[in-house]
Structure formats: C-alpha cells, structure tokens
Amino acid sequence: MDGVKLRRPVKRAIGLIALAAGMSPAAMAQQAPTQPTxxxxxxxxxxxxxxxxxxxxxxxxxxxADMVNRVPGFEIEDGEVLRGFGATAGNVLVNGERPSxxxxxxxxxxxxxxxxxxxxxxxxxxxxxxxxxxxxxxxNVVLKxxxxxxxxxxxxxxxxxxxxxxxxxxxxQVTKSFSLGETADVTLDFQLPNLRGRxxxxxxxxNASGGLTKYREQFGQPNQIGVQGSGVLKWRPTAQDTVGAxxxxxxxxxxxxxxxxxxxxxxxxxxxxxxxxxxxxxxxxEVGADWEHRFSPELSVKGIALATFTGVDQDDVFHIFxxxxxxxxxxxxxxxxxxxxTEGGERVARGFATWxxxxxxxxxxxxxxxxxxxxxxxxxxxxxGAGPVATVLPVSDTRVxxxxxxxxxxxxxxxxxxxxxxxxxxxxxxxxxxxxDEVKEREFSYPKPRMIATWQxxxxxxxxxxVSREVAQLDFAEFGTSINVVDESSLxxxxxxxxxxxxxxxVEWERKFGKRGAVTLAVFYDQVEDVQDxxxxxxxxxxxxxxxxxxxxxxxxxxxxxxDGTRTGVEVxxxxxxxxxxxxxxxxxxxxxxxxxxxxxxxxxxRRFSNExxxxxxxxxxxxxxxxxxxxxxxxxxxxxxxxYKYLEEIAFDRPGSSLELFLETTQxxxxxxxxxxxxIFHVEETRIRSFFAGSRASDVLQRTEERKQKGGPEGTQWxxxxxxxxx
Numbered sequence: 009m010d011g012v013k014l015r016r017p018v019k020r021a022i023g024l025i026a027l028a029a030g031m032s033p034a035a036m037a038q039q040a041p042t043q044p045t046x047x048x049x050x051x052x053x054x055x056x057x058x059x060x061x062x063x064x065x066x067x068x069x070x071x072x073a074d075m076v077n078r079v080p081g082f083e084i085e086d087g088e089v090l091r092g093f094g095a096t097a098g099n100v101l102v103n104g105e106r107p108s109x110x111x112x113x114x115x116x117x118x119x120x121x122x123x124x125x126x127x128x129x130x131x132x133x134x135x136x137x138x139x140x141x142x143x144x145x146x147x148n149v150v151l152k153x154x155x156x157x158x159x160x161x162x163x164x165x166x167x168x169x170x171x172x173x174x175x176x177x178x179x180x181q182v183t184k185s186f187s188l189g190e191t192a193d194v195t196l197d198f199q200l201p202n203l204r205g206r207x208x209x210x211x212x213x214x215n216a217s218g219g220l221t222k223y224r225e226q227f228g229q230p231n232q233i234g235v236q237g238s239g240v241l242k243w244r245p246t247a248q249d250t251v252g253a254x255x256x257x258x259x260x261x262x263x264x265x266x267x268x269x270x271x272x273x274x275x276x277x278x279x280x281x282x283x284x285x286x287x288x289x290x291x292x293x294e295v296g297a298d299w300e301h302r303f304s305p306e307l308s309v310k311g312i313a314l315a316t317f318t319g320v321d322q323d324d325v326f327h328i329f330x331x332x333x334x335x336x337x338x339x340x341x342x343x344x345x346x347x348x349x350t351e352g353g354e355r356v357a358r359g360f361a362t363w364x365x366x367x368x369x370x371x372x373x374x375x376x377x378x379x380x381x382x383x384x385x386x387x388x389x390x391x392x393g394a395g396p397v398a399t400v401l402p403v404s405d406t407r408v409x410x411x412x413x414x415x416x417x418x419x420x421x422x423x424x425x426x427x428x429x430x431x432x433x434x435x436x437x438x439x440x441x442x443x444x445d446e447v448k449e450r451e452f453s454y455p456k457p458r459m460i461a462t463w464q465x466x467x468x469x470x471x472x473x474x475v476s477r478e479v480a481q482l483d484f485a486e487f488g489t490s491i492n493v494v495d496e497s498s499l500x501x502x503x504x505x506x507x508x509x510x511x512x513x514x515v516e517w518e519r520k521f522g523k524r525g526a527v528t529l530a531v532f533y534d535q536v537e538d539v540q541d542x543x544x545x546x547x548x549x550x551x552x553x554x555x556x557x558x559x560x561x562x563x564x565x566x567x568x569x570x571x572d573g574t575r576t577g578v579e580v581x582x583x584x585x586x587x588x589x590x591x592x593x594x595x596x597x598x599x600x601x602x603x604x605x606x607x608x609x610x611x612x613x614x615r616r617f618s619n620e621x622x623x624x625x626x627x628x629x630x631x632x633x634x635x636x637x638x639x640x641x642x643x644x645x646x647x648x649x650x651x652x653y654k655y656l657e658e659i660a661f662d663r664p665g666s667s668l669e670l671f672l673e674t675t676q677x678x679x680x681x682x683x684x685x686x687x688x689i690f691h692v693e694e695t696r697i698r699s700f701f702a703g704s705r706a707s708d709v710l711q712r713t714e715e716r717k718q719k720g721g722p723e724g725t726q727w728x729x730x731x732x733x734x735x736x
Contacts, residue, residue: 057130063523064122066592066632068639068673068681070162070733071183072125072149073117076100079130079147080583081518081526083598086112093314093356093376101148107240108296108312109254117149119183119197119238123160123735126152132462132470132518141372141418141432142458144472144516145528154193159185164733171691171726172719173206173229178729192243199236201260205229207720216710222278226268226494226716234260250300259291266326268494276331283326283493293317306364314356322348326493343391346491352382352484360416372418382484383407386491402547402564403501404489406444410482413437418458430460436479442487445551448503454479472516480508480540486567500545500564508569509537524594527582532602534575539606541618543568544655544704565654570609573617577602592632599625608653610706615653622648638674658699663723665692680734691726694718 059079069075076084085099098106098113107116129148152159161184168178179202185195209226238256245251264285270278296314303309324346360374386404389396418432434456442448458476465471488501516530545566548556581598604617616622628643649662671685696716702709718724 057132057520059128059130061122061125061127064128066634066639067630068675069122070164070681070735071118071122072120073114075122075125075128076117076147076149079128080524081520081528081581082130082145082147083581084114084117084147086114093312093358093378099143099146101146103151104148105252105298105300107254108252108298108314109256109294110296110314110316111238111256111294118181119195119240120149120151121160121162121183121185121735124151124154124185126150132472141420141430142460142476144460144462144474144514145518154185154187159187160735161185162733162735164731166729166731168203168727168729170205170720172208173204173725175204177202177204179203188243191245192241194242195240197236197238201232201234201236203230203232205720205725207718207724209716209718211714211716213712213714215712220273221712222270222272224268224270227266229265231263232260233262234258248302251298253295253297255295257291257293260287262287262290266494278331280329281326281494282329283324286323286325287320288323289319289321291317291319307361309361310359312356312358314358315353317353318350319352320348320350322346322350324348324493343396344493345389345391345396346493347385347387349385350382351384352380354378354380368422370420372416374416376412376414376416378410378412380410380412380484381408382487384485384488386489388491400549400551401489401491401498401500402549402551403445403487403503406442406446406488406501408484408487409441410484411439426464428462430458430462432458434458440482442503446501446503452507454509468520470518472518474512474514476512478510478512480510482507483567498564499542500547500566502543502545502566502568505540505567506538506569508540511535521584524585525583527584528580530579532575532577532579536573536575536606538569539571539573539617540567541570541606542566542652542654543570543609563655571607573604573606575602575604575617575620590631592634593630595627595629597625597627599623608705610653610655610704611708616651618652619650621650624648636674637676638672640670640672642668642670644668653705655704656700658701658705660697660699661694663692663694665690667692667723680732683729683731683733685729685731686726687729688724688726691719691724694721694724 061075064075064078067074067078069078073084076082093110100113100117102116102120107113109116127150129150131146131148132144161182163183164179164181166179166181167176169176180200181197183195183197185193187193207226207228211224211226212220213222213224215221236256236258239254241251241253243251243253266281266283266285268281270280272278294314294316296312298310298312300308300310324344326344326346328342328344330341356376356378358374358376360372363371363373365371384404384406386401388399388401388404390399391397414434414436416432416434418430421429421431423429435453436456437453438451440450440452454477456477456479458474460472460474460476463471482505486499486501486505487503489498491498512532512534514530514532516528518526518528520526542565544563545568546561546563548560549562550556550560553560577600579598579600583594583596586593586595601623602620603622604620605614606617607613608615624645624647626643626645628641630639630641632639644666646666647663649660651661652659667687668689669685669687670689671683673681673683675681694717696718698714698716700711700713701707702711
C-alpha cells in the first residue's frame with residue numbers, strides 16, 4: 009500500500025469492528041464436536057424446499073447448472089462483476105458456502121457433474137446457516153463426498169453456425185473430480201472456446217428535414233479463441249476445519265475485422281474505413297483460498313483471500329480511403345494506428361465469525377479489505393504520408409488505485425417459526441488515487457444498513473420484504489479515456505466520478521403449487537442519489553498546459569453524476585406444470601416492468617435513466633416425451649427500447665419483436681444427451697438512431713440523424729447449434 013496512512017474513515021471503520029468483536033469473548037473458548045462432511049438437510053419449517061436428484065431425472069441433467077435451472081420459481085442471479093468480494097455474491101451456494109471465487113456462479117455450476125449432486129435446497133427468506141446474507145431467495149447445491157478413485161466426469165461439445173459468419177464455432181469442455189484420500193478432493197475443468205461471429209449494418213444519414221445525405225454499409229467480424237483451465241480443491245484436515253482453494257487462468261487470442269463504407273445518395277463512393285483489431289495479449293487469472301474453523305456448533309470463523317489479474321494489449325490498424333486517395337504511407341490511404349494497454353487486478357481479504365448465542369439468533373461479524381488498481385495507456389497516430397502524427401486525448405494515460413475497508417455485522421433473528429428478521433450494517437471507507445494525466449485523491453465513507461423480513465403465511469405462501477442502502481462500485485475503466493473509431497466518438501475519463509447511492513425497498517409474495525409449481529410477484533422502489541450517466545466535461549486538450557489557453561478548451565462526453573432519481577417497478581417469475589392440460593409439460597416465465605425518472609442536467613426536463621430498459625420478458629415451454637426418451641420445447645424473450653443521452657446527441661436502441669428458440673433433446677444414446685436448437689429464428693434487426701443537435705441537446709435544434717439497422721451481433725444473430733454431452 010506504499011505506506012498509506014490510515015484515513016479518518018478507515019480508523020472509524022476499524023473502531024466499529026473492534027467494538028463489535030468484543031461482544032462474545034466467552035464463546036471463543038468453546039470446544040467443537042465432529043462435524044459431518046455433508047450438510048444435513050434443513051427443516052422445511054425454515055422456508056426450505058428440498059429437491060432430491062430424482063426430481064431432476066426427467067430433465068436429463070449433465071451438470072449442476074442443468075439442475076438449478078429447473079428449480080421451480082427460481083432464476084440464477086450471478087451477482088455483479090464488481091470490486092471486492094462481499095458485494096458481488098450471487099444467489100447460489102455450494103454446500104452452504106459461497107465459493108472463494110468471483111467467477112460467475114452460473115459458470116461454476118457448469119463445472120459440477122450432476123452425478124456429484126446429493127440434493128438441491130431452495131431457501132426462501134433469510135437462513136441462519138448459509139454463507140451469504142442480503143438475499144431473499146437462495147439455492148444451495150449439496151454435493152456428495154467424492155468416491156475413492158474419483159466421481160464421474162462430464163464432457164460437452166457445443167457446435168454453432170452463426171448467421172452471416174459462414175463459419176462453425178463452438179466450445180469444448182471436460183470436467184472431472186478426483187479423490188485425494190478420505191479428506192480431500194479436487195475438481196479440474198478445461199475449456200476451449202472458439203466463437204466466430206459477424207455483424208452487418210446499413211446506416212442512413214439524413215438532414216434535419218429528413219433528406220438523405222449519405223448512407224454507409226458496415227461489418228464486424230470477431231474471432232474469440234481461447235483456453236480456460238481451472239481447479240478447485242476441498243480439504244478437511246480435521247473434523248473442525250475445512251480448507252478450499254481455487255485457481256483459474258484464461259488466455260485468449262481475439263481479433264476483429266471492421267469495415268465502414270460511406271456512399272453519396274447517388275451511390276458514389278465517398279469514404280472507406282477498414283481495420284483490423286488484434287489483442288496481442290489478453291488474459292484473466294484468479295487465485296483464491298478459504299479456511300473455516302468450527303470451535304463448536306455455536307461458533308465458527310472463516311477467512312477468505314482472493315487475487316485477480318487482468319492484462320490486455322490491443323493494437324488497431326485502420327486504413328481510411330477517399331475517392332481521390334489520401335497520400336498516406338502507401339500512397340492511397342491515411343493510416344491510423346491505436347495502441348491500448350490495460351493492466352488491472354485486485355487483492356481481497358475477508359474474515360468473519362459466526363456466533364449462535366441461542367436458537368433464535370445467528371450473528372456474523374467481520375471485516376473485508378481490498379486493494380484494486382487499473383492502469384491504461386492510449387496512443388493514437390495518423391499518417392497521411394509525412395510520417396505518424398500523434399493525436400492526444402485528455403486522460404488517455406492514467407492509473408487508478410483504491411484502498412477500501414468494510415467492517416460488517418449481521419443478525420438473523422428467528423422471532424417465531426413463521427417470522428424471521430435479518431438486519432445488517434456495513435460501513436464502507438475507501439481512498440481513491442488517480443495519477444498520470446490527471447492527479448487526484450479522494451476519500452469516501454458510506455454506512456450501508458439492511459433489513460429483510462420473511463413471514464411464512466402458510467404452507468404455500470410466503471411474504472418477504474427488504475429495505476437496504478446500497479453503494480454501487482465504480483468502474484475504473486471510466487476514469488480513463490476510450491475511443492470508438494467506427495462511430496467517431498470518444499468518452500473522456502472523469503476523476504470526479506462518484507458511486508451511485510440507492511435506498512432500495514422491495515416486497516415479494518411467493519405462492520407454491522405442489523412440488524413443481526411456484527409463482528413470485530415483487531414490487532420495488534429505489535431512491536437513487538448521484539445517478540451515473542453521461543455529462544459534458546470541458547477540459548484542456550493540451551495535456552499539462554496551465555493555465556489552459558481558451559482556444560484549447562474542448563467539451564467532451566464523460567461518465568459522471570447528474571443528480572437524484574427514482575426507479576419503480578414490478579417483477580414476476582414462476583414455473584407452472586401443465587398437468588391436466590398437457591402431460592409432462594411445464595411453462596417457466598419471468599418479466600419486469602419499471603419506470604425510471606431523473607432530471608436531465610442539460611434540458612432541465614424529466615427523462616429515463618440512460619441504458620435502462622422499461623420492460624423485459626422471457627417465457628419458455630418444455631414437454632417430456634418419455635416413450636421416445638426425448639423432450640422438446642421453445643422460448644420467447646424480448647425487451648423494450650433504451651436510450652443514451654450525451655452532450656450533442658441522443659441515441660435510441662430498439663429491437664422490436666421477440667427472440668424465439670426451438671429445441672429437441674434426446675437420450676436415445678445411452679449415457680449421452682444430444683440437443684439440437686435454433687435460436688433467434690426470425691433474426692430481428694436492431695435499430696439504432698443517433699440524433700445530433702446544434703450546440704448541444706439543450707438547443708433542441710436537430711442537425712442530422714443517423715439510423716442504423718444491424719443484422720447479427722450478440723443478440724441479433726440467428727444460430728443453429730448441436731450440443732452433445734455425457735459422462736465418463
């Protein structure tokens with residue numbers, strides 16, 4: 009930490025945790041009996057529904073992910089990809105614990121063979137004996153003890169043909185668990201992703217009166233090729249201790265071909281930009297470990313250490329052509345090169361104690377500390393024939409560091425067999441330093457209280473309510489400048505960016521329909537402080553010029569805060585078996601509708617939040633055909649439009665219609681599951697409209713529009729896939 013002095017907020021944080029730690033000195037001396045290696049089933053009276061492996065047999069699961077995805081009324085939430093550990097938890101546990109990893113839990117579940125699962129528990133409401141707080145619903149995947157010689161492994165071959173790409177891509181994965189004796193086991197996973205896509209776009213540029221002034225055709229052809237290897241170790245050296253460790257490394261060799269050609273309304277060629285993006289160095293790596301010691305059934309301690317590493321070197325080469333040719337180094341075109349480097353990582357340490365002073369209370373008390381950094385460089389050169397000339401953008405070379413401490417305390421109070429109250433408090437204290445093109449140091453401190461109440465109103469009904477204050481984690485990428493050559497736009501880094509603070513209130517009602525049916529309806533209200541959006545930032549275009557010559561002042565778009573706003577909405581999700589109508593069939597559904605409101609700092613008018621959709625939905629159908637050892641079904645999903653609001657422009661994104669999928673699955677080959685599917689059957693195009701205004705959006709004087717219709721892309725491509733999986 010380079011000898012960083014403890015700031016006042018950090019001192020207050022340490023004082024709070026020291027005071028709380030003194031609550032239970034007598035309990036530390038208690039001794040422990042032997043603990044079972046597999047958690048015992050939780051009581052149904054605690055809001056827990058247990059699903060044994062026979063429940064999932066009809067779905068032909070290969071991995072734990074296949075099983076969790078069929079739990080009635082439940083959807084996997086990966087949590088957020090943020091700094092630190094505690095704030096990034098998803099809603100799935102393994103053996104009652106959160107793995108000491110920030111890899112998405114949906115990805116981790118794909119590395120657990122279905123044959124290794126003993127049962128799955130759906131926990132609705134706060135539970136006293138799990139490793140995650142602040143969730144109103146969790147799934148706990150309970151694993152069998154690995155057999156001597158190892159448990160069955162899994163393999164998956166997923167081949168895809170993406171529309172427009174005319175190439176086959178896919179992924180290969182193999183996972184195997186090994187016993188290292190009676191007290192230890194290790195799971196190894198190896199993957200070979202190979203995804204090759206393509207997007208094609210048509211864009212019309214019109215003047216304020218709607219007349220066509222030019223049109224352009226664009227394409228992008230990404231190639232994502234990599235290797236991913238991971239290992240997870242579980243070791244029980246004593247009856248009181250459990251040790252875990254995980255390691256993952258994922259280098260990739262990605263490239264992208266890009267093209268954009270401008271034509272006059274007559275069809276005459278005006279300008280062409282052709283580029284190649286090469287990620288010469290691109291990797292992520294993670295190493296984590298945890299240790300838990302149980303002094304007694306009433307007292308345990310756990311420590312977690314985690315380190316992540318990222319590195320990206322990106323080289324872009326663009327040739328820009330005109331009808332007359334621009335005297336570049338090849339005599340034909342301007343040569344533009346962009347070199348970007350990014351290095352980042354975080355180091356996290358987290359420790360806490362769990363104390364059960366009586367049957368009604370479970371208290372967690374602990375602290376998390378983290379150090380994060382991100383260092384970026386951006387170099388741009390243009391060569392029209394006289395040699396490379398640098399184009400310098402502000403905040404293009406910078407390093408950001410954060411030191412953060414978070415003491416926390418939580419109490420799960422079983423008021424009665426029907427009523428549980430979880431209350432918690434986190435105090436966040438941090439220091440953020442920025443160096444390079446911009447130099448700044450700031451301190452932050454935020455109290456983050458939380459309360460969740462769960463009422464089991466009957467055997468089939470449960471009511472859950474929560475109130476919490478959450479502080480969003482800052483994205484360090486937004487402290488530095490980024491550029492988009494094809495769109496001819498840039499975002500300037502902003503060292504004054506502050507995190508959003510949100511008071512969240514939510515009420516959920518869950519109704520179960522037998523063993524396989526459930527519906528949850530939720531309403532929510534968020535009061536958001538310092539809404540993060542885009543702001544105009546006027547800055548000197550000549551780095552280091554003090555005072556800045558007024559002629560060098562430029563106004564750029566930058567990430568920033570625009571004031572306070574609200575978010576209000578409803579959500580629904582559920583699983584309904586269709587017995588009595590269609591045999592062996594079920595429908596799953598989820599949907600969200602919300603309204604967001606904030607005052608635009610440029611126009612002074614109320615508007616939506618940038619990049620948030622008003623509604624989404626997803627409906628799927630599955631029918632088992634037991635006589636044929638097969639199943640078939642389909643799904644439909646859709647979203648509303650969304651907007652971005654910048655200094656000179658307003659951007660609207662819309663993909664009308666639904667993305668439809670059909671699949672057929674069979675286990676006719678013993679030990680093998682074959683699934684054939686077609687996704688996004690009608691390959692609905694995405695429309696993007698950029699509206700540019702004179703001076704700024706506040707003028708309301710339209711200058712031009714650029715309307716792009718894009719075929720393909722991550723959400724718009726139709727693709728055919730065959731997935732073959734099995735065990736060995």
